[in-house]
Amino acid sequence: MTTSSRTLRSAIAALALLIPVAVAAAPATAAPRDPVVYDALGDSYGSGYGVPPYSATCGRSEAAYAVQIDGRMRIDLDDFAACAGATTTSMLASQMGALDADTDLVTVSIGGNDIGWGTVVGACVAAGDAPCAGALAATTGVITTALPAVLDATYAQIAAAAPDAHVVVTGYPRLFSPEYGAYLNASPAEQHGMNEGADLLNSVIADAAAEYGFQFVDVTSRFVGHGVNAPEPWVLGLSDPGRFHPNLDGYEAYAAAVTSQVNPRDLR
Template identity: 65%
Template sequence: MTRTVRTTRSAVLVLIATLALVGSAAGPAAAGGPAGAGGSRVVYDALGDSYASGYGVPPYAECGRSQSAYAVLLDGRHRLRLDDFVACAGATTTSLVTGGQLTALDADTDLVTLSIGGNDIGWSTAVVACLGGTDAQCAGAVSLADVRITTELPALLDAVYAQVAAAAPDARVVVTGYPRLFSPEHGAYLGASTAELTALNAAADTLDTVIAAAADRAGFQFVDVRQRFDGHGANSPDPWILGPTDPGAFHPTLQGYRAYTAAVNSALGPVKPGCGRHHR
């Protein structure tokens, strides 16, 4: 039976339009990060999608790059010098390569951070279906995303990770995961029941599990951000995820990007030039 949709048509249309915009934003990558002092600083390049570009916290440069991105907030810590900040909103494992992000990497790169994979699996379709569609549409979209995560994404990640390793042979590579978007303990949200919010979070868990396994196969370090976002989903009293009426719908707030920064900063520990990609 079709359930009652507890959201306005305008909110769902804003969400769809926003996700479509982000999905089409990927273009030619460009260097644009702030550069620190030279010398023995660690040369750091930041790649990835909208979660790496800082989308959700304007103003933006090209590709939805924000000065609130975790890469920018990390600049200067652990003697890091952000050399090339080329993450691009809407990037997939394929467009990361075709869009030119790999050209930021070379033999001088000491550290790479990378957030990628969420745009390859139809995740935005599942979120829209659950918040504004029927029960059947939600279940079908989540099931399809799960299938893509488990059957298609591993090979896509293996391929792009291999190219990152080849382009920056001496770099340490840190891969970040994605947060759960919702806090079901605070009840239903818009057109989604608590069970549907839980199903969306479970799919996010599967996504992180697959990304972590691929990172391990490549010899990269995985940083899990989920616990830092616990209790701060889009439907919580203190959300670190933007809601559907915000232009940056379902991306982190400034506090959310600070949580990403803290997670990566904690995982890095001491970083030295030439630390090597197999450092854990």
Template identity: 60%
Template sequence: MVNGLRRTYRPEMTPRLRALASAVVLLLPLTAVTAPASSSAPPPTSYDVLGDSYGSGFGVPPYGACGRSQSAYGVLVDGRVRLELDDFVACGGATTTSLVAGGQLAALDADTDLVLQSIGGNDIGWSQAVLACLAGTDEQCAGAAALVRSRIATTLPGRLDTVHGLVAAAAPNARVVVTGYPRLFSPEAGAYLGASAAEQEVLNDGADQLNAALRAAAERHGFDFVDVTERFVGHGVNAADPWILGAADPGAFHPTLAGYEAYAAAVTAAIRPGRQR
């Protein structure tokens, strides 16, 4: 104790300690400079949009070529979960055959990360069946629905296999996401034009069968399938809050803006960054 204060003992700096201290001082700035920087964020996932009018956003104008709308689900997901739209080539009225013949596959290459695709509804004459049930007799409705079911079971699988094989070959490193179709009607809301609740159920069953065929074909090729059925429940064309455009609209039986937003939400939920094929 010195004048009531405790003296702190400090060891005398030997030449060896002085050298070690100097080395530490010199090392600290070097360590700060050479410390590894935090890893940068991965690059965005580039994607292309192929398909028919449900892929082109038909129903919500204004339109570009092929009935392409900026309200299409493939456009709405741009910027979400680090997605970056590259080519938007979906075309209203496209079938599995015209998708290929119309040059949509030219959008794909080995650098394509992700493909969003909606196709198959026009291959089975779906719109003709809907028209028959709305404006035709019960017999015409039943006959058209039966024809659609037959095409789904016999013709569609082979056509889907062909187009899926070509997509996989054109974009060998891409993840492919196939989107389904909604049920068009809410039978609980009652008859719609000439379609009774029972006939609406028949058409909705056809949509379910179509989606089952689309899912099976997608899985055969290692693609993902996005089912939007549940999101559209209670929002059929005759519902109080329809997400399907009515028969008098130029975009009849295509999604409204709310419907395409539902599609975009379903696709976004299904996509996880980094999950490429």
């Protein structure tokens, strides 16, 4: 046998010894992760009210941010329980059955109906200066004095019903863009007052959520320049049946806010 032949056979034998080692060292293919079990609670801002068609009850719409984020980040919408008109009391009575130990992700939009925010908007838009000022004063008082305890009790029940879930609490947008002038009877100054009321509402909700380690998602910045009186509004006007709720662009902004701020690593 020539020297070159012996060298070739030695190289082949060495390669044969290496192949099993390489195969054994190859990592096993990771099993696909389970879907994230997602339950959506809340009021009309959670149900997608404002963009028809709606479900037979609760004004649930396919435009709702819960429906839009279904399928993103392995999220699987399990129970879509949000209902137009819900208060903390009615939500606890009728929606909590959606949650259990298997729930991985919860979103909740609640609080606006508890303080009668619609009454304030109606007074400022349709009535005069005095009714607007009175409604604002009364409602901001409720936000600061009564709402914190109500939210605390509500979030405690959510935490107990879904102990392993990542809970996302969504806030409310400013409804007006005062820079574009009056909207019906609501002057720019009154619009500023209502926007400040929305900011106060959001801050109280955010503080209460933080006490339970819940994540607060603020949508305020996304709606800037898109109030009901803006050239490109993301809020429906007084003449629409879904008045002062987001339109499709508005709910897309909600979905974008949630998906951009929720870290997939927080979802078990």
